Amino acid sequence: MKLKSFTIIGLGLVSSVFAFSQEEKVDSLNVHEQRISLLEDAATQAKKLKFSGYIQAEWQSSQLDSALNKSNDMKVGIGINGPEKVAGTKNYNRYGVRRGRLKTTYEDFGCQAVIEFDISESGLKTKDVYLNILDPWLNTFAVKGGVFDNPFGYEIGYSSSKLESPERSRLIQTLFPDEKTLGSMLTIQAPKTSPWNVLKLEAGLVAGNAINKDYKSKKDFAAHLTYNQSFEAMKFGVGVSMYSGSILQTTKKVYTMNGGAFAVDSTASNLNSYADRSYFGVDGQFSIASDLGLTQIRAEYITGKQPGASASSASPNGYDPTSAAVFDTYIRPFSGGYVNFVQDIADTKHSIVVKYDWYDPNTSVAGNQILTAAKTGKADVAYSTLGLGYMYRMNTNVRLMVYYDMVTNEKVAKYSPSLKGYTNDLADNVVTVRFQYKF
Amino acid sequence: MMVCTLAPSFYAQKLKGSDTVLPLAQKEAEAFTKKTGKSVTVIGGGSGVGIAALIEGTTDIANASRKMKFDEKVKCQEAGKSIVEKIIAYDALAIIVNPGNPVSKLTRAQLEGIFTGKITNWKQVGGADLKIVPYSRETSSGTYDFIKEYVLLNKNYMSSILSMPATGAIVQSVSQTKGAIGYVGLAYLNKSVKALHVSFNGKTFVAPSMETAMNKTYPIVRPLYMYYVKAKEKNYLPLINFILSAEGQAIVDKVGYVPLK
Numbered sequence: 139m140k141l142k143s144f145t146i147i148g149l150g151l152v153s154s155v156f157a158f159s160q161e162e163k164v165d166s167l168n169v170h171e172q173r174i175s176l177l178e179d180a181a182t183q184a185k186k187l188k189f190s191g192y193i194q195a196e197w198q199s200s201q202l203d204s205a206l207n208k209s210n211d212m213k214v215g216i217g218i219n220g221p222e223k224v225a226g227t228k229n230y231n232r233y234g235v236r237r238g239r240l241k242t243t244y245e246d247f248g249c250q251a252v253i254e255f256d257i258s259e260s261g262l263k264t265k266d267v268y269l270n271i272l273d274p275w276l277n278t279f280a281v282k283g284g285v286f287d288n289p290f291g292y293e294i295g296y297s298s299s300k301l302e303s304p305e306r307s308r309l310i311q312t313l314f315p316d317e318k319t320l321g322s323m324l325t326i327q328a329p330k331t332s333p334w335n336v337l338k339l340e341a342g343l344v345a346g347n348a349i350n351k352d353y354k355s356k357k358d359f360a361a362h363l364t365y366n367q368s369f370e371a372m373k374f375g376v377g378v379s380m381y382s383g384s385i386l387q388t389t390k391k392v393y394t395m396n397g398g399a400f401a402v403d404s405t406a407s408n409l410n411s412y413a414d415r416s417y418f419g420v421d422g423q424f425s426i427a428s429d430l431g432l433t434q435i436r437a438e439y440i441t442g443k444q445p446g447a448s449a450s451s452a453s454p455n456g457y458d459p460t461s462a463a464v465f466d467t468y469i470r471p472f473s474g475g476y477v478n479f480v481q482d483i484a485d486t487k488h489s490i491v492v493k494y495d496w497y498d499p500n501t502s503v504a505g506n507q508i509l510t511a512a513k514t515g516k517a518d519v520a521y522s523t524l525g526l527g528y529m530y531r532m533n534t535n536v537r538l539m540v541y542y543d544m545v546t547n548e549k550v551a552k553y554s555p556s557l558k559g560y561t562n563d564l565a566d567n568v569v570t571v572r573f574q575y576k577f
Numbered sequence: 578m579m580v581c582t583l584a585p586s587f588y589a590q591k592l593k594g595s596d597t598v599l600p601l602a603q604k605e606a607e608a609f610t611k612k613t614g615k616s617v618t619v620i621g622g623g624s625g626v627g628i629a630a631l632i633e634g635t636t637d638i639a640n641a642s643r644k645m646k647f648d649e650k651v652k653c654q655e656a657g658k659s660i661v662e663k664i665i666a667y668d669a670l671a672i673i674v675n676p677g678n679p680v681s682k683l684t685r686a687q688l689e690g691i692f693t694g695k696i697t698n699w700k701q702v703g704g705a706d707l708k709i710v711p712y713s714r715e716t717s718s719g720t721y722d723f724i725k726e727y728v729l730l731n732k733n734y735m736s737s738i739l740s741m742p743a744t745g746a747i748v749q750s751v752s753q754t755k756g757a758i759g760y761v762g763l764a765y766l767n768k769s770v771k772a773l774h775v776s777f778n779g780k781t782f783v784a785p786s787m788e789t790a791m792n793k794t795y796p797i798v799r800p801l802y803m804y805y806v807k808a809k810e811k812n813y814l815p816l817i818n819f820i821l822s823a824e825g826q827a828i829v830d831k832v833g834y835v836p837l838k
Contacts, residue, residue, distance in 0.1 A: 300655065330716055333733045373647045427647065432654050485659040485807070531657030534634060 189577075191240040192299040196572035199231035205559030209566045211523075211543055213305060228565075235259055236572065237298055241266070248272035264349055265318065280325040282342075285349055288319045289340035289362045290379045291438055292421040293476070302480050303525050304541050304570040307495035309440055309474030313417065315455035319344040319360070320352055338364045346383045346415065348455040356412055358383025372426040379419040384412035385445040385454060388464035393513055395471060395502035400513035402466075413467045415453070417442035431482030431489075439475035444499065446470065449556075451499040451517045470500040470518065491527035491541070496520070498548075505548030509557065516557055520548040539572045589616040590816060594627015594640035595719050596744045597668055597762040598801050601832045602640050608828055609819050617816065621743060624719030631804055632656055638813055639804040642668065642762070643719030659807040665820050667835035669763045669790035670720065670797040673748070673770040675755050680704040682774035682782040685796070688728050691758060694735025699756060712747045712759035713738045720744070723799050724760055763790065764833035790835045801834065 200209035204225070208217040214234020222230045235258035244251045254266035268284030287295045293306050294317045305311065323342030328334035341361035345352035364377035390408040393400040419440035426433050444451050447465045451472065476495035483489065498520035508514045527541035544567050550560045592602050599621045606617035620636075627639035632652045645653075645660065653660050672688060674680060680699060683691075690696035692711050699707045713734055714721040725731060741747045747759040752769035763785055766772055774782035777796040789795035803820070805813045819825045826836040 331733060331736060368647050370644060370647060425647070425651065427650050432651065482654060487657045531655070534656040534658070
């Protein structure tokens, strides 16, 4: 009896130990599964938030002409001063952080929120601040609101971190300061599974005041329609753009070109009316991979009417009619463009760049008519720039650029204090040496 | 996404990408590890996923069942990476249907009609009065791209096609759905599905097999690739050379792919 009891107790103990160890194994497996599940959830959440950015540190040197004109193409540093103002000084140079970008993107359900800053020794500036909402039914329509790239042309939306020249073309810098605008935009592009995916339309109503507060009820309209096709060894794209906007006229005097000179219209109703700001552009891109390496050619041409001031044809950038000084409106017919050629050297990390860009802010007047034709001046001088560059892609993150801009200006017929030196081609070529770290 | 880790080690070489290449890569990796003691990790996800990981630097070798696309080459160039392409084997793509489907052969034009949505019922191609349920891989798949280019002649798949994340999922779905049709690599064929005879000229119908792939009578055959960064070639050459060797190519044959020679 006792033996039987002991046996039963013994068996009971053994089986409970056995059951306990089995339970332990199962529990251990469950714990691991739970841990993996938690980690997967955390990874999925973490993937929604992305940080990216780049730093461009550069050294620039510009020629100085006899009139000691500051270069239009030096983008870092303070203008010439002190010993640089001594006659006979041939050049000056500056260090600077051209761009220090930090971008945050949060994406979920096909929608995005993007915030991007530019940080440098000049301070902190806003770049992109927008939300983008993609329709969940057709995956075709997206609405964007906030501060974003103007939906016009190709070079505006081409990332500064990929740009093969130090700056965008003069035309783009003048028409679209900082490339950005405040507004809303609709993008229509069929999903990748559709044959219509090759077409993309971006159209927006924008404030037209760069990255600054909206100052007018009458919004500008900008649109860009593109067609892109990709093959195994090549890719090409074409696009057309239009911009239909306006600038507030703050005096009754509006100057337009007539018979080769500015003619004034002083009708009282001009005050607080709007001057047309209208552009039309075409763009094309072609890339081909071969044993020579990757070859890329891009070109863009824009023409239209640009309302500006007497001294400048630049588009508004921070205009506030409630506090700004008033200015007469000058409406100029303009044209300009660029051709950009990049050739990788076989499968090495080296590339050469050649870029030609031109901008004629007033196509109704030639250089030798400036100052002679009524009311023409510095804002009517045309420029062309031939740039030669070399790039070395050290690795995924680091790139070196060495670039030489040869700037040519239209020559004016006679001397003027406002156009000192412009009777000749100014000595204002610029060398840029830039390191970029992208992450 | 399938994961296979053999002799895991912090210094394991990572192969990522094509689900078509996955079974072959797993067997090659297993044999390589056994021979050399060097560990290898193999992950699926699709050719596009593998190539993206190669560009990002999160994989050593990208497995692909298609050639690199132009945009991918540009991204490699921007990242300062020169990429080496190696063909490691060939693969016959089988068009599969449910075993209960009486249809046993289709022409390329009929396949195009089915996958683009122009042919919607099996009776239109000599079968029963039954709705066709086409299955496809996702857009990140090289097999998806190859079928689109080679069988559909670059026409787009129908918008309502059922996209599956992995080849195994297509096999399972087709085996369970009477009117289903899909495409898988030869190595994934099993008794739960039926492979169709295919004709590109409308006259000669050929079933997919090792023999018909090798003698080139079966029309849907494509190369399988491995891509890696040239600058680190010496790290990967032992594995690549093993795969290209007689021993490695015997494994290709055994797994159900077509050896290079």
